[in-house]
Amino acid sequence: MRLNDWQRELESYLLGSDPSAKPALRASLLGSLALSAEDGLAIYHNAYRARLLDALRGDYPAVHGWLGDVEFDALAGAYIDAHPSQHFSLRWLGAELASFIDTYLVPEQAIPLGELARLEWAFSLAFDAAAGEPLSMAQMASLPAEDWPALQVRLLPSVQWQVCRYNSLALWRACKAQSEFPGSQTLEQPLVCLIWRHGLVSHYRSLEPNEAAALHGMAVAGWSFAELCAQLHELGEGAPLQAATWLRQWLSDGLLQRHGG
């Protein structure tokens, strides 16, 4: 058999669910007294799926913990069949799991589970994202007063913005603490949760709606500091103070980089 044909046969065998090989592939192999060709094939066949399942379990411990081994492996197996790996690194194997959950399960299961999967993937993205150039408190302290109104910022590359409609954060915490999972619950109002890396350490925190709107306006929608103050006009004279307080918090959290200027 030509090399390319043989490799196509073996690839098809490894990706398939049938542990017995087609006659052409079997005939291309020699067994030994120690290891038959069938057993040799089975070693690769089992290893392929086990390695990928293991990677997904590692990336999604809370989804795994919530579903249990059997249901998680069924989900992950279906995902692997639908999304065979395209990246040289298993680091990226699970990138589409949340979207897959949206289509694989009935909506009442898919929506909370997909949200939990997105939250877990956000931690993966924050872990090894580029550091960017964090804007420090010291840099801000040396900013001339006349530059403040036009100041613009953006989120650093590691910052992941997740909107939770369910108690996904509580589920994630329970997994981390190895405590009992709470039941899935809808939140009274959607909660913005930020996940990011400060230095080498991953952090997360939820934001009150006003702070979330302010941070989104400034670091995503592109408001200047003056525009942020203007948006807070209902606070009257307290607007600049509130804006500065939040800005100080975001800087000490390590969320921002300077944009422009």
Next chain:
Amino acid sequence: MSIESPSLGYGLGLRTPYYQEILEQRPNVDWFEVISENYLVEGGKPLYYLDAIGEHYPLVMHGVSLSIGGPHELDRDYLRRLKQLAARVQPQWISDHLCWSRGNAHQLHDLLPLPFTEESLQHVATRVRQVQDVIERPLVLENVSSYLRSADDQFTEWQFLAALSELSGCELLLDVNNVYVSARNHGFEPWDFISGLPKQRVRQLHLAGHSDYGSYLIDTHDQPVSDPVWQLYQRTLRHLGPVSTLLERDDHYPPFAELLGELDQARAYAAVALEGVPTCA
């Protein structure tokens, strides 16, 4: 001597559980081998520790996804990133495996064996030269453990490696444990393999543990090196002279002190072998 450069001595595979102890203790490890793919990321802990440990130890880059024997086009983006990483790490050399890990359509994430045919030889040699043109240094290729043997083989694995290094200029990473595992599985003499390689092309040795499934072995890297592999290692050193030696552990990580103890065992076995004293466990 195997290759005309001094041996780096006795190294360990750099793995996450040991990062902190390495930085704090600066253990008696002569060099570290890093899995290239683990550091092809944008930032965070992996690159921080890579840089910090690289300040104190020589590093070698060892890849697992080049897929030098694969049916696909070489991944130019991967090679570009590998070269960028090499510029950061300044590795002593860059290695990967004589295998294929990506098929026509998908990544298979395994070190799959090749048929040892003239067609494979020409295919791999052409691609090795292409890789070497990008990385601007000889590629070092490792023999893998295998569980399949092609009925179309025209060469033994060692003949194939010798011919490949001759044709392409690549160097060899001789994994002594992989030789032992494949020899047991396929029924050949491990020494035929090792003595059949061109001595002057062997850049590095690997040592690792395997799991015994009765009639056959699986290369699991989750156990200490076995006695027969230590014996084969000593015989290899007597044959080749001093060669940079790397101990791998990829699962069931023991306390770091235990792994350092196993590295000292390698030093002790090597010292005996290189003095020509015929003794082993």
